[in-house]
Amino acid sequence: MASKAPNRPLSPHLMHVRWPINMMVSIIHRATGSGMATVGTALLVWWLAALAAGKESYAYFMSWFTGDWAPLGYVIGVGLTLSLFQHMASGVRHFVMDVGANYELKGNRTTAWLTFAFSLTATVLFWAYVTMGK
Amino acid sequence: MGNGTNLGRVRGLGSANEGAHHWWQQRVTAAANLFLMLWFLLAIAQAPGYDFDSIRLWLSSAWVAIPLLLLIASVFYHFRLGLQVVIEDYQHGENRVALMLLLNFFTVAAAGVAIFSILKIAFTGVPK
Numbered sequence: 399m400a401s402k403a404p405n406r407p408l409s410p411h412l413m414h415v416r417w418p419i420n421m422m423v424s425i426i427h428r429a430t431g432s433g434m435a436t437v438g439t440a441l442l443v444w445w446l447a448a449l450a451a452g453k454e455s456y457a458y459f460m461s462w463f464t465g466d467w468a469p470l471g472y473v474i475g476v477g478l479t480l481s482l483f484q485h486m487a488s489g490v491r492h493f494v495m496d497v498g499a500n501y502e503l504k505g506n507r508t509t510a511w512l513t514f515a516f517s518l519t520a521t522v523l524f525w526a527y528v529t530m531g532k
Numbered sequence: 533m534g535n536g537t538n539l540g541r542v543r544g545l546g547s548a549n550e551g552a553h554h555w556w557q558q559r560v561t562a563a564a565n566l567f568l569m570l571w572f573l574l575a576i577a578q579a580p581g582y583d584f585d586s587i588r589l590w591l592s593s594a595w596v597a598i599p600l601l602l603l604i605a606s607v608f609y610h611f612r613l614g615l616q617v618v619i620e621d622y623q624h625g626e627n628r629v630a631l632m633l634l635l636n637f638f639t640v641a642a643a644g645v646a647i648f649s650i651l652k653i654a655f656t657g658v659p660k
Contacts, residue, residue, distance in 0.1 A: 432618055435611035443642045443649075449587060450649035452659065456584045482569065489562055496559065527577050 427488040430481035484517035561610035568603040597654035
């Protein structure tokens with residue numbers, strides 16, 4: 399093992415390279431997936447376990463996301479649904495690329511933008527329905 | 533080295549022929565997740581209420597409990613495969629082994645709790 403780091407130029411740092419939209423979709427696909435797998439799983443399992451345990455446990459669970467804590471509930475709820483819709487859209491885009499299609503630069507970039515358009519629209523519609531639909 | 537020569541294959545160093553297994557399983561569960569999560573979102577959005585009794589009653593129906601159990605199986609397997617790739621990309625050596633074990637324990641334990649909870653609610657309904 400070399401004891402001293404060689405004095406060579408560093409590889410291009412993240413701050414110095416462009417951030418094309420296709421790259422953003424790819425990294426956000428991983429970020430949203432990892433986020434849902436950890437935070438989303440913990441909350442889903444907690445919700446189900448509290449619901450199975452009884453009224454007090456469920457009330458305790460809900461107390462973290464309603465009333466005084468409602469802002470936290472909305473941040474996590476909107477964050478998770480936005481992540482889900484974004485991961486879903488970029489996942490469907492992945493399916494198209496898996497069969498070898500949509501590698502043309504223009505179409506690839508357009509569909510990358512479309513995943514964001516879908517996730518934002520779907521999240522707004524979902525929460526509008528849940529909060530105002532009844 | 534087993535580079536595909538006959539000798540390499542005899543020594544058991546050739547391809548394990550399972551290179552696409554992880555990739556394919558991730559795609560199959562992704563397709564299942566697409567349908568199951570769309571159902572889940574619609575079902576949650578249309579649930580009559582989010583208080584204890586309403587949700588217990590909602591979940592005690594087989595039409596909700598069974599898709600939710602399938603969702604747990606498919607989604608949890610999918611995220612286990614996905615996080616495995618993340619660990620393989622960023623962690624090396626002993627850390628990778630430790631995190632991979634942790635990932636497996638986390639997935640199975642979380643699935644165990646979720647499945648037990650769904651079954652308990654499905655079989656006992658709304659408590660008096």
